[in-house]
Amino acid sequence: MGMDFELLVRIFPEVLLDGIILGFMYALIALGYTMVYGVLEFINFAHSEIFIAGAFVGVEILLGLQARGLLDGFPWPFILLLALMAGMAASGLLAVAVERIAYRPLRGAPRLIPLISAIGVSFFLQDLIRLVESLWRNAFNLVYPSIDALNLRLELTETMDVSVKSLVVIVSALLMLWALHLIVNRTKVGTAIRAVAEDQAAASLMGIDVNRIISLTFLIGGAMGGAAGVLFGVQYGLINPYSGFIPGLKAFTAAVLGGIGNIPGAMVGGLVLGLLEAFAASYLSLLTGGAFGAEYKDIFAFSALILILIFRPKGLLGEVVRERA
Amino acid sequence: MPLFEARGVTKRFGGLTALHRVDFALERGIASIIGPNGAGKTTLFNVFTGLYVPDEGSVTFRGQALLGLRPDQITTLGVCRTFQNIRLFANMTAIENVLVGMNSRITLGLWDVLSHNPRFRRAESDLAARALGLLDRVGLQANANLVARNLPYGDRRRLELARALASEPALLLLDEPTAGMTQGEAGSLMRLLRGLVADLELAIILIEHNMRVVMEVSDRVTVLDHGEKIAEGSPREVQASPRVIEAYLGRRGAVPRGAHGA
Amino acid sequence: MIQTLLSIGLMAASALGVATFPRSVLVFLLFQGSLVFVYRARIPELLRWSLLVVALLVLMPVIGYFNGYYLEVATQVGIFVVLALGLNIVVGLAGLLDLGYVAFFAVGAYSWAIFGSPHANIIFGGGFPLAGGWFYPFLLIGLCTAALTGILLGLPVLRLHGDYLAIVTLGFGEVIRVLANNLDKPINLTNGPKGITPISRPPTPFGLPYGEYFYFLVLLLVVVVVIVNRRLEDSHIGRAWEAIREDELAARAMGVPLVRMKLMAFACGASFAGVMGVLFSAKQVFINPESFTFLESIGVLAMVILGGMGSIPGAILGATVVTVLNLQVLKGFSLWLNELKNAGVTVLGYSLADLPTQFEPAKYERMVFGIILVLMMIFRPQGIFPARRRQRELTTPGG
Numbered sequence: 001m002g003m004d005f006e007l008l009v010r011i012f013p014e015v016l017l018d019g020i021i022l023g024f025m026y027a028l029i030a031l032g033y034t035m036v037y038g039v040l041e042f043i044n045f046a047h048s049e050i051f052i053a054g055a056f057v058g059v060e061i062l063l064g065l066q067a068r069g070l071l072d073g074f075p076w077p078f079i080l081l082l083a084l085m086a087g088m089a090a091s092g093l094l095a096v097a098v099e100r101i102a103y104r105p106l107r108g109a110p111r112l113i114p115l116i117s118a119i120g121v122s123f124f125l126q127d128l129i130r131l132v133e134s135l136w137r138n139a140f141n142l143v144y145p146s147i148d149a150l151n152l153r154l155e156l157t158e159t160m161d162v163s164v165k166s167l168v169v170i171v172s173a174l175l176m177l178w179a180l181h182l183i184v185n186r187t188k189v190g191t192a193i194r195a196v197a198e199d200q201a202a203a204s205l206m207g208i209d210v211n212r213i214i215s216l217t218f219l220i221g222g223a224m225g226g227a228a229g230v231l232f233g234v235q236y237g238l239i240n241p242y243s244g245f246i247p248g249l250k251a252f253t254a255a256v257l258g259g260i261g262n263i264p265g266a267m268v269g270g271l272v273l274g275l276l277e278a279f280a281a282s283y284l285s286l287l288t289g290g291a292f293g294a295e296y297k298d299i300f301a302f303s304a305l306i307l308i309l310i311f312r313p314k315g316l317l318g319e320v321v322r323e324r325a
Numbered sequence: 326m327p328l329f330e331a332r333g334v335t336k337r338f339g340g341l342t343a344l345h346r347v348d349f350a351l352e353r354g355i356a357s358i359i360g361p362n363g364a365g366k367t368t369l370f371n372v373f374t375g376l377y378v379p380d381e382g383s384v385t386f387r388g389q390a391l392l393g394l395r396p397d398q399i400t401t402l403g404v405c406r407t408f409q410n411i412r413l414f415a416n417m418t419a420i421e422n423v424l425v426g427m428n429s430r431i432t433l434g435l436w437d438v439l440s441h442n443p444r445f446r447r448a449e450s451d452l453a454a455r456a457l458g459l460l461d462r463v464g465l466q467a468n469a470n471l472v473a474r475n476l477p478y479g480d481r482r483r484l485e486l487a488r489a490l491a492s493e494p495a496l497l498l499l500d501e502p503t504a505g506m507t508q509g510e511a512g513s514l515m516r517l518l519r520g521l522v523a524d525l526e527l528a529i530i531l532i533e534h535n536m537r538v539v540m541e542v543s544d545r546v547t548v549l550d551h552g553e554k555i556a557e558g559s560p561r562e563v564q565a566s567p568r569v570i571e572a573y574l575g576r577r578g579a580v581p582r583g584a585h586g587a
Numbered sequence: 588m589i590q591t592l593l594s595i596g597l598m599a600a601s602a603l604g605v606a607t608f609p610r611s612v613l614v615f616l617l618f619q620g621s622l623v624f625v626y627r628a629r630i631p632e633l634l635r636w637s638l639l640v641v642a643l644l645v646l647m648p649v650i651g652y653f654n655g656y657y658l659e660v661a662t663q664v665g666i667f668v669v670l671a672l673g674l675n676i677v678v679g680l681a682g683l684l685d686l687g688y689v690a691f692f693a694v695g696a697y698s699w700a701i702f703g704s705p706h707a708n709i710i711f712g713g714g715f716p717l718a719g720g721w722f723y724p725f726l727l728i729g730l731c732t733a734a735l736t737g738i739l740l741g742l743p744v745l746r747l748h749g750d751y752l753a754i755v756t757l758g759f760g761e762v763i764r765v766l767a768n769n770l771d772k773p774i775n776l777t778n779g780p781k782g783i784t785p786i787s788r789p790p791t792p793f794g795l796p797y798g799e800y801f802y803f804l805v806l807l808l809v810v811v812v813v814i815v816n817r818r819l820e821d822s823h824i825g826r827a828w829e830a831i832r833e834d835e836l837a838a839r840a841m842g843v844p845l846v847r848m849k850l851m852a853f854a855c856g857a858s859f860a861g862v863m864g865v866l867f868s869a870k871q872v873f874i875n876p877e878s879f880t881f882l883e884s885i886g887v888l889a890m891v892i893l894g895g896m897g898s899i900p901g902a903i904l905g906a907t908v909v910t911v912l913n914l915q916v917l918k919g920f921s922l923w924l925n926e927l928k929n930a931g932v933t934v935l936g937y938s939l940a941d942l943p944t945q946f947e948p949a950k951y952e953r954m955v956f957g958i959i960l961v962l963m964m965i966f967r968p969q970g971i972f973p974a975r976r977r978q979r980e981l982t983t984p985g986g
Contacts, residue, residue, distance in 0.1 A: 043750045105965050111749040112684055113964050116892060119686075120960025123885060127954035131946070138943035245881070249761070252754065295769045302758040302765075309751050310743050374840060400842035412837035414830050424823070425830045429842030431823045435851070438822040439815060449822070492842050 008286060013160050015282045016275070021166055021235060023274025024173035028228035029251035030258070030266035031180060032095070032221035038197035038261035039217050042103070042111075045118035047225055048248020049125035050095050052241065054087035054226025055233040056129055059142050061086050066145045076149045080168065083230050091226025094125075095218040104211075122245075129241035141240045144233040169231050176227050177267055183220065184263055193217055197261065246298065250277070253305040259315030268317060277301060327352050328528055329404075329496050334372055334382035336365075336552075343368045344379070344552045351496070355522060357531045357539045359563075360549035361573060366532045367409055369549070370498050373530075374406050375399045386496065401429040405489040406498035409532075411481050415474040419465055419484050422473055423456040426491030459487045463517065479510050486514075490521070497521075497529045503538055511535055515542040540564065548572065590628040597621035598638060602646045609654040612919040618650070619911065623904070643806060648799055658798050662870070664910045665805035666863050669812050671890040671902040673859030676816065678888070679897030679974065680825060681852035682832030684753040686884055687740075687760025691857035693767060693879035694736050695729035695864020697777060700874050703787040709775050722789035725865050733861020734854040741853035745846055760884055767876040782875025786868050801870045808866070809903075812859055816899050819855065828852055882953065886913075889956040892963050895970020904972055909959070913952050921949035 029051050036044045044050075061083045065071045071079065102121045106114040133140040150165040184190035195203040196213045204210045232247070233239050250273060258269025281297040308315065327350045336344040344365045349358075358366050371377040373384060375396040384391040391399055405426075414422050431452070437445040460466045463483040468476060476484060482502055489497060499518075503511035515538055521527050533539045539546060540560040548556040548563055550572040556563050563569055601618035608614050625638045651658030670692065677685045701707050703722065707715035744755050771779030791800040819825050827848045830838035839845050868874045886909060894905025928939045963970065 043754065102961050102965070109964075109968070112682075112753075113968055115684070115750055115753060116888070117961050117964040119885060119888075120957040120964065122957070123953040124957025124961065127951050127957065131951070131954070134943050134945040138945045140945065249757070295765065299762055299765050302762050306743070306755050306758045306762075309747060309755050313747075313751065376836075376840075395844075396839045397842050397844050400840065405842075406840060408837065408840075412834050412840075414833040414837065416833060417826070417829060421826060421829075425826050425838065425843065426841045428823055428827055428830075433823065435824070438818055438824055441818060445822075452823075488841060 008283065011282060015278050017162060017166060018282075019275035019278030020271070021169055021173075021274070022278055023271035024170060024177070025228050025232055025235070025270070026247070026251045026254045026274050027267045027270025028173055028176060028224050028231070029247060030255040030270045031177075031263065032225040033252050033255040034258075034261055034263060034266040035193070035217050035221040037255070038263075039193065039200075039214055040103075042114055043118065043252070044095075044098075044103075044218075044221075045115065046098055046102075046121035046125055047095075047221070048244035048251075049122050049129070049241075050091045050098070050222045051225040051229045051232075051248060051251075052239065052244030053094055053125065053129060054091035054229030055239045055243075056133065056142070056229075056241075057090040057226070058083040058087040058230035058233050059144050059239060062145050062147075063137075063142070071145060072148055076147050079147065080172070080234070083234075084172065084227055087226040087230035088223040089226070091229065092219040092223035095222025095225070096215050098125075099215060099218045126241045126244070133241070141238065144237050144239070146237075150234070165234060169235050172227070172231055176224060180220070180224060180263070189213075189216060193220075249305075250301045253301050253308070256305065256313070257308055257315055259317040262315065262317050265315055265317035269315065272316075273301060273304065276304070329386050329530075331369075331373065331384045332382055334369065334379050334384065336368055336372060336377060336379045342552055344372070346382070347549070347552070347554050349547060349554075351528055351530060351545075353522075353526075353528050354544035355518060355529045355531060355542055356545045356547065357533050357543040358547050358549060359533060359536075359539055360555075363551075364549040365552040366549055367500055368552075370406060370500055370530075370532065373498060374404065397429065400492050400494075403493070403495040404498065405492045405494035405496075407482075407485045407489050407500055407502060409500040409504070411485055413473040413481060413485060413488070416472060418470050418472055419460060419476065419487075420453070420456050420469040422484055422488050423459055423491045424452060426488035427452055427456065429492050456491065459490055460484075462490070462521075463487045479506055482506070483514070486517075490525075495526070495528065497527055498532075499529060500532045501534065502531065503533065503535050508537070511538050512541075518542060591630045591634060594621075594625045594628050594630055594634070594638060597624055598642060598646070602642075602650065605650045605657070606653050609657075612915050615650070615654075615657055616911070616915070618646075619907065626900070648802065651798060651802065655798055658802050660911065660914050662798075662802045662805050663914060664907050665802070665809050666867060667887065667890060667906040667910050668809050668903050669805075669859050669863045670887045671894065671906040672812050672816050672899065673856040673863075674887050674891050675856075675897065675899070675902045676819065676828075676859075677852050677856035678891055679895075679902075680820065680832070681828040681849060683849065683852060684749065684756070685853075685856070686753050686757035686881070686888070687763070688756075688856070688860060688887055689879045689881075689883040690740075690760045690763040691733040691736055691860035692864045692867070692883070693763055693876075694857075695733045695861035696868040696874050696879070697767065697783070697864075698729050698732050698861075699725045699865040700783040700786050700868040701776070703869065704783050704785060706775075706778060706783045716787050719787045719789045722787065722865070722869050726862050729861040729865035730858045731861070733864065734858040736861075737853035737855075737857030738850050740857075741850045745849050757881065757884075760881060764876055764880055767879065777876070780876060782873055782877075783868075784873035786872050786874070788869050788872070797870075801866070804866065808862065813899060813903075820899075824848070824851065882956075885956050885960075886952070889959045892968075893959050893971060895973040897974035898970060898972050901970045901972040901974065905970070909955070912955055917951060917955065918949045921947055924948060 029047070032047045032050065033044060036042060036047070062071065062079070065074070065079060098121055102117050103114055106117055130140045133142070150163070150168060152164045153161045154164060154167070155161045184193060192203070192208050192213050193216065195206065195208060196210055200210055251270065254269035254273040255266045256269070257273060258265025258267070277297050277300060280300045284296060329351045331347065331349040334344050334347045335342070347369060349369070358369065360366055368377065372379045373391070375391065375394050375398070378392065386402060386404055389402065391404070414425060417425070431448070433445055433448055457466060457469060460469050463486055465480055465483055465487065468480060473481065473484060486499070486502065503514055506514065518529060519542060522529060531539070531543070543560050546558065546560050546563040547554060548569050555572060556566045556569045598618070598621045601614060601621045604614040605618055622639065622642055625635055625642070628635070647661055648658065651661070670688070674685065674688050677683050677688070699722065702715060702717050703725065704716045740756070740759055744752055747755060767777045768780055770776040777783070788797060791797065827838065827843045830841070830843055831845060831848060835845065890905035890909045891902055892905070893908060894903065895901025924939070924942070928942060932939050
């Protein structure tokens with residue numbers, strides 16, 4: 001088989017880093033799925049497009065700055081923050097709009113109906129983004145402009161270095177997750193969301209405006225997805241209107257893996273899946289002598305999804321779903 | 326060998342013991358299971374029909390163990406039930422509901438269906454005739470083509486009964502069949518049940534809250550309270566039992582003659 | 588009386604119109620519209636079906652003579668009608684939302700593609716491709732292979748419901764796609780993204796040209812599949828599926844064997860797709876994984892939803908509308924837009940020639956599917972030609 005053990009060990013830190021970055025990204029996206037499922041018991045299929053819409057808003061901001069020659073002039077934290085804010089706002093608002101238009105009218109209907117509607121929204125948004133970008137920029141396969149400062153590499157140890165970009169992505173993701181944790185657990189709004197997630201009827205009897213909370217949930221979940229989109233673009237560079245689909249599906253897998261409706265679960269699930277995928281991508285080819293390569297990493301995630309849903313639908317940390325009256 | 330026998334049935338849900346060592350046997354006729362709300366009556370039915378697996382105990386029907394069998398297998402063996410909160414196929418017509426009930430008795434295969442051979446056509450017309458006959462028996466033949474959700478309440482219970490009868494059971498389990506009915510409707514249903522027992526060699530187990538009905542129609546009454554059997558015997562014996570009175574009414578109280586449930 | 592005259596008149600006029608203006612998409616759409624009209628008009632049954640038979644067996648091939656592309660469209664419509672009818676069994680009758688339906692289509696297609704082309708020589712060393720005549724037995728082989736795949740898919744997903752079932756089937760569909768794309772090593776089964784070609788075609792009876800041959804074959808298969816669907820629906824099997832969809836617990840308590848019935852639904856639905864897959868690869872002569880993506884699965888779902896879940900005329904209508912929308916309307920719009928651009932037309936002071944070149948309406952199938960799905964769910968979930976039972980389920984208030 002010719003397994004180069006030394007090679008395996010040498011690339012380990014890099015693979016680990018890739019896995020962590022990927023994991024955080026999946027975690028951020030997974031949050032959107034899990035929060036909405038928590039309050040509505042509904043899979044927001046369109047979340048993958050909400051995620052990529054954030055990426056597009058981010059790239060437009062950066063391209064706009066670049067066109068004005070401002071990209072390397074301003075300090076990069078400021079630029080990144082601007083892109084993130086814009087992406088989060090756009091995605092969050094988009095999520096709220098989608099909920100109002102395509103999901104709210106279907107609230108009482110049998111479960112399949114809003115799901116099919118969500119699939120429709122997902123497809124619609126893909127081509128909507130394509131349309132907007134085609135008309136605005138005559139291109140919809142966009143590349144995130146590179147910021148010099150981010151491409152610098154820092155030396156961690158003698159043999160390993162890491163790009164500033166990767167560090168920035170990790171730190172940003174951590175900050176987002178921490179912020180979300182604060183919101184959900186330390187604010188009135190967060191408590192209201194958790195209340196609605198656990199028992200909608202009781203929450204409304206306690207005076208909580210359920211519709212407003214649901215909109216807020218979509219806003220926050222969408223914003224997380226938007227942030228993930230911008231980070232995705234910064235990290236991987238190339239985006240198109242259809243690039244949300246697969247990461248979205250994988251992030252949903254992560255959410256289920258951690259226990260759908262369970263917010264810490266989404267974070268854990270995201271990390272686990274990211275690491276699994278990074279290791280599969282790098283090692284699979286080496287281990288099988290080239291027979292099965294990195295292309296099969298997608299099957300990894302899909303198979304994981306299928307297996308979890310069949311054998312342990314509650315996930316690793318357990319489901320958090322509503323009490324039935 | 327009794328037709329149906331359950332021994333030592335115990336079912337726990339987490340810390341709650343819903344049923345504790347319940348014995349129950351039936352040879353023929355109509356037996357009623359009564360008891361205050363939460364006594365475990367429907368849970369017992371769920372164990373009998375394979376919806377729940379008990380933690381201890383055995384259930385046999387015609388000598389065959391029912392534990393571990395799926396609900397549809399149990400129905401095929403000859404035990405059928407109705408539900409406390411009526412589970413009809415709401416958007417199918419009355420006759421279609423009954424036809425589904427016959428599913429376990431149909432021996433047609435995919436090929437018969439696809440080829441519409443004479444065997445299929447004969448079977449389908451037989452089925453339709455039988456279904457209409459059953460609807461007629463319960464008094465619903467006029468509404469055969471009405472969608473189930475549009476039937477009045479009393480008719481829905483009768484339809485559920487017809488559907489359960491469609492599987493040609495030897496043992497019928499009825500969960501609160503007269504709930505929501507007027508005294509007149511209840512009485513009429515009971516006469517129907519007695520007729521069925523006589524004509525079809527059917528045994529029936531009833532869960533009921535309507536005491537008058539229970540006393541009138543049962544050959545034997547079993548009383549459950551907090552998951553345990555506290556009395557069993559003829560309706561008269563059970564009515565006079567102090568333990569039963571206590572379970573329903575507390576320490577002091579009158580005999581629940583004609584009372585409509587606890 | 589008026590309706591009778593209108594029916595005959597519309598059909599005849601539009602058919603003549605197509606003959607006179609073979610390039611006009613609008614006139615062809617009018618012809619199709621006239622068929623729908625004839626289907627719904629209050630005219631004697633004999634007249635209705637005679638007109639439709641004449642339209643499909645005579646007029647359509649004649650139209651094909653004037654514009655071969657129309658015949659191609661009609662054939663594609665037929666293929667998707669069968670796919671929609673197959674998905675209809677799984678989604679509409681049994682209520683199992685399968686988002687990976689295209690996988691069965693792919694299985695059928697690849698089964699003939701591999702053995703009906705020289706590609707199999709790579710695997711087996713020699714002796715291939717099989718002679719074109721093998722196409723016919725392969726219709727059956729494709730059916731069985733797809734049905735088997737359906738059962739294999741069905742087994743693990745039986746206990747799942749609604750959302751989770753949908754996602755798992757989506758996952759399966761994606762797995763099949765990735766496999767098709769990557770099984771070119773270690774053994775080259777599918778030739779990966781390069782696809783397989785050339786695929787043998789059967790010899791045609793009476794020396795018919797292939798365009799007409801495939802059209803009539805598809806028409807025949809549509810008729811067979813419709814009959815099979817009707818028979819399944821009006822039998823204990825169809826009733827069992829409906830009962831499962833209505834209330835699984837009660838169905839089981841009434842003696843319906845859930846596992847067997849669900850597997851049967853998957854197998855039946857899959858088998859239709861399998862047969863059409865074989866036909867598809869023979870017709871196209873070239874297949875690659877691009878034809879079997881999630882987009883196609885959703886496309887078929889949109890057809891079933893648009894027409895009406897559980898409804899046979901609905902599935903036919905849905906398949907027709909969606910296919911025509913994509914193949915003709917969108918494409919026609921693209922062409923028309925190009926003509927306007929070239930002619931330097933301006934709209935509200937904006938010259939169309941300035942429209943970005945990347946903007947091609949023909950590519951916006953996803954938007955079409957998306958709009959159809961959302962609007963239908965909000966405004967008419969029972970579909971345009973609702974199945975009798977679904978109508979009650981989805982419109983009566985108080986669910």
